[in-house]
Amino acid sequence: MGIKRRSMLTATTLGLTVSTSTSSQAQSAPQGLKSFGSFHIGGRQASLNGYPITESVFTKGAAPTRVDPNGDFEVEQMYVQYFLPSNQKGKFPLLMWHGGGLTGVCWDTKPDGNPGWMQYFFNAGHSIYVSDAVERGRASWAKYPEIYQGPPFFRTKKEAWEIFRIGPKDSYDVTPSKRIAHKGQLFPTDYFDQFGKQFVPRWTVNDEQTQKAYNALIQKLGPSVVMVHSQAGNFGFHAALAAPDKVKAIIAIEPAGAPAPGPELDKLKGIPILIIWGDYIDTQEVWMRQQPASVNFAKDLNARGGKVDWIDLPKNGIQGNGHMVMMDKNSDQVAALIENWLHKNGLSS
């Protein structure tokens, strides 16, 4: 493909002992459940007027129902589900924010049926708040172009296979047995189609609304640790800029973007930030274009006296992780790195 392996974009010297041992918390028996539940947060009311009335049968065998599309709707809210452990070790709630085209499900049980990071960090004693961002999953979505300003996009399996760095460009095939993954790939490729069932449509026009809902969540929960993946990187960093007193740490897994360098970043100096990147970056143009944003962010923030730790997994002896690190076969190993980092920063006992 003409893309050569380039020198790694290591922004800071790794200030961590990378260890494959899992933390003591995660190895203990499953946590007691103090409580669990969910809520919607943020959003606003939108009203539509002037559209024609129709009749439709909604339930087979039922009489037709008159459909008047005009009226009031709740839009741009976010869904949040929480699990509070009996034996809390985390100093603050752990908020898990998914990436583009996905929902909070990406943190839950992995496509291969094994426990995901939601289970890992709950069992490690964190109060877990997993959200579906505005327009995704249980957050619901609104009519377009009447309310949302444009149409949604649907990610193909081929695009996901490539962008998530499971296999190189054009190695996807409609027949699972014919797909050729990256050598040493740790994604459970036999379950790639199962993973495909998690994909949800996404819009490109709702960033502001999404940020607003995330900011509202931080205001509701107060001091929190925010774990972001991919598209949510920007949302997490900007949530911290909006409430640097409340965002107590950020764990950014392959953030697709980051705030531009500049004096604004001084606000984040007091916040421990961990940025993790996986393998095969230099095989995928999208990430070669997108990774520099977080590199420049980390460099600038640290130059200002910030506390950004950067883990380039393959540089630290952990090969084979694509973009969906939390679903990879070594997800517990990477989770343990994160848990150790939280512990070292006084955020998990």
Add this chain to the structure above:
Amino acid sequence: MGIKRRSMLTATTLGLTVSTSTSSQAQSAPQGLKSFGSFHIGGRQASLNGYPITESVFTKGAAPTRVDPNGDFEVEQMYVQYFLPSNQKGKFPLLMWHGGGLTGVCWDTKPDGNPGWMQYFFNAGHSIYVSDAVERGRASWAKYPEIYQGPPFFRTKKEAWEIFRIGPKDSYDVTPSKRIAHKGQLFPTDYFDQFGKQFVPRWTVNDEQTQKAYNALIQKLGPSVVMVHSQAGNFGFHAALAAPDKVKAIIAIEPAGAPAPGPELDKLKGIPILIIWGDYIDTQEVWMRQQPASVNFAKDLNARGGKVDWIDLPKNGIQGNGHMVMMDKNSDQVAALIENWLHKNGLSS
């Protein structure tokens, strides 16, 4: 509105002692959590070809991404989240299937923040499987008209206010304080807009696909108790017709439809079925049209030697429940009726 109160559609004599006491299980301390997780089930691959390629910025500050809408997608799957208690009292898994325009969230924490039936039945010792049906919430949805055969419908707050029998026709107002609920209404009306954040778009063209996914869930889990609400009534009854050896009981909360009377119903003779209806039916044309389907179903099935119990809540001294019984202020009281019924049928110890 010219609709008079009519005689109640009580299909069978109530074979239950209606009691406001909650079951001992539900009063005990919160259950231990043996495990929790989720999966997608059902669905198929769909492929699109021949649509134009575009470029879009997906993440603010990130470089534009080329969007090729052509390719393969997983479609028509269903999402299922489970919570397994340490101290299991339920004989079989309890599957909770939501109604139209909603997701599994309707069983979770109520809009007023109090625990819902998901918490109630989990604490009572049931293994809980809450699903988002095909096209809803975390199940995702597919492009239309390319894959789904038509457009979605978005329920207005006014329609919900009326159809869910929170207030009479035209008593909804955009200003919450101006809404006039039914007298004695037990829905927490102060949280109606919060409830509105749970609404998701729905299609009228996916019943067959939805049924298929529910049937696949029954095949995966084996012997199960199915709790259905509203639109899911038909899905539950038909799942039982498809697998009468595996559906061990049906609890139908205000089923919007039911299979037509006839010899086919003989298959359901061995299955205990509980049908529950709330208050204000005769104020709402939709329910006056739709309730008879389950009345006729219950009458015919019982005439064939079936085991359908019918609880008309107001006829049994419980006034004030609209369509969203699981969110009403007395939701624990109605849950206790159900738990007692399960106990009497040997389905909960």
